[in-house]
Amino acid sequence: MTRFILKRVGQAVFSVWVVVTLVFALIHLTGNPIAVLAPETMSAHDRVVLAKSLGVDQPILVQYARYLMGVLHGNLGLSYYSGQPAMRLLLERVPVTVELVVLAIAIATAFGLPFGIFSAVWPDSALDRALRGVSVLGSSVPTFFLGILLIFAFSVELHVLPASGAGSIEHYIMPAFTLAFFRIALFTRLTRTSLLDTLSQNYVRTARAKGLPEPVIVLKHALRTAMLPLITVFGLQFGQLFAGAVITETIFALPGMNRLALESLYRLDYPVVLSYVIVVAAMFAAINLVMDLLYGVFDPRVAHAR
């Protein structure tokens, strides 16, 4: 067991190192941060002073070594752009992203799960076909388009929801729905397929033969088994949203960490970009762990096997 854990941790450290090195290399290939940071009117002498104060005048290997040392000490340095500690800037924005993602997953589940169950219980009914139609639409509408559409409908025309910013739950409704839309479709289709598969299994037939009421069979016996592949996808989606709400956060001007990462990328502010990469990597690791535990809850065999 200890060996297993050590191996997993070793793998995680290795992959974080690969990612960190890749980001470092990519940012250095794209350009010189001083060109973006310094005002156009800044003199060459002052540029040299600025480069020196940021340490970007050093040879690239020295910068890399210094950077890795920083990461090991948990010190990601100061943002080039604002001079504030990079990790603090990023962590300040994590709550907004987490709230957004949790709400989006909740909406996607609240709609996707029942839709999928109905579709599976009455396959090829009018309802099933309608829901499947909607889910095709859901998986093909791009985020930026849906976001702008919602803003024009609910903010500009109807005046019921704010178009931008964060502060109250109202601010999160449209962005969360924008993110959830595609996932509603995904969860509907997935629940339907998985549940249909389970409903055709022998133990369900046995349950029916025993004369159990249909809702009990579907919700208690079949759904529980059908949930396993769903948990995998939920977890992956959570991670994907956490690191992928860039467009949504930008359109709705939410102060989330993805928007900060995007803006920092434009500014070649790599202490912030690298902090982001590390936070996302840690988040993915945490999600994987939670998913492993959830498997145990839904499928006791997994827990016993340990």
Next chain:
Amino acid sequence: MRPIAALLMLALGLCAGLGAPPARAAIGDSASQPLVIAFNGGGVTLDPIMRAESTTTAWQGHIFDPITIEGTHGALRPRIAVKWQSLNPEMWRLTLRQGVKFQDGTMMTADDVGKSILDTGRNPKSQFRELANDVSGYKVVAPDTIDVSFSKPDPLFPLHCEGIPVMPEALIAKEGREAFANHPIGTGPYKFVSWLADDHLNLIAWDGFWGRKPAFANVRLESIPDGATRVASLLSGQIQVAEKIDPSDLARVKNSGKAYISLTPGQRTIYLAMDAWRQTGSPGLAPGVKNPFLDPRVREAVLLAINVPAIKNKIFDGAAEIAAQFTPHGVEGFDPSLKPLPYDVARAKKLLAEAGYPKGFTVRLDGSNDRYLEDSLVEQAIGGLLGEVGIKVDVNSVPKAVFFPMIDRGDFTMYFAGWGSNSAITTWGAVYHCRDPKAGFGEVNREHFCDPAADATMAKASSDFDTKTRERQIAAAYHEADRVKFAYLPLYYEDVIAGISSQIAYTSRQDEQIFAWQMTRRK
């Protein structure tokens, strides 16, 4: 079916219930309904000398006062200094406003002003050092008077003071810059309440301010990076002022009945530069081809072939100012008698033929695609227009992080860029002066233009304390460079564009700053 309907009802009900409009108080009178100004980015630090970037400076300009300030249309105005006088070429006397307090209640002293000048010029992290580089020291002559001494004459010091903030130097010395930046104290009209770096800043009008009380007590400055969202937020009434409206959205804002557009010609000159030093081997030409831009006639032909009025109307929907010279309106040395050269394809072709290019040539045009308003569109348009006179252009639009290092190392033959400065002398020193890295001249003169006679004229101007002669010398040097030698081709000045709610009265500032304390209610 029923559970779905119930769910839908619940969702709709949730939206409708939460969206009920809050009780209507007047905008800007309470913290829950502040006057909101949206920028396309956010201020990143509240330490007023750490970051030279226009949004950051605008956010800080609510809390801090600069020593002097630029008026809406560019003229120099008093702020903390009410009078300035040159005692001799190496000394300026500043007369300070009396009764100015910092927001922690302490009185501002002449020492605070003097130390702020030194701090701006000497702090290793200051991004405004060039404003006070030559200051050698100061002396407090009276509680309201300081004499600032210089290591070399600086006739433009009062202008540079527009960028020097007055800081509570005693407090900073005591608590350190970082703590100060987390809770900034200035002499300005608004007090800091709370903020999230790069996202929003909440402010409240300060009772002890020396000047006119702002019309809006509660103000929120925020970042809305997406242009379409800024417009939507403005039209929905969620925000009152939106900067940088995309030209394609101008008509929608104007026709909405809820907001209007304020346009002011800005200080950023958009220009073309062309290799002026390599005979052959210029990277934007085919290998071995002679550089056509060494001939001023070719440069003039390029300018004549670019239909700037069409660019202004088609790309900017009118929101740009055609440039006749590099120096923008409101900046010393601007020559109001100069008119733009007319769009003239026939004459352009004739000049090209005279220069030996009757069939034109092929050249690469480099430009950014994320730095200036509609930059990549304009680059495409220039490519098309030059095609009309036989110059075949390969347009190369790249991100600014790639573009600037590229042109800085000389990898261009022709490039499209912008330059903004409130001083024609600074501009000359950086962009036009013969390159002399040791002396700090010609640092942005990437095309290696060189006219020693004009440099000499500007050197005289830069130490001349008589405004009239100075202006004449500046205009003469620029005329020689731009209309005789066609050193650069100034095309247009970007307009400063803001969308403003019909309830608010405001005029966009030439320097691209936006200040809530200049806004008033409209009846």
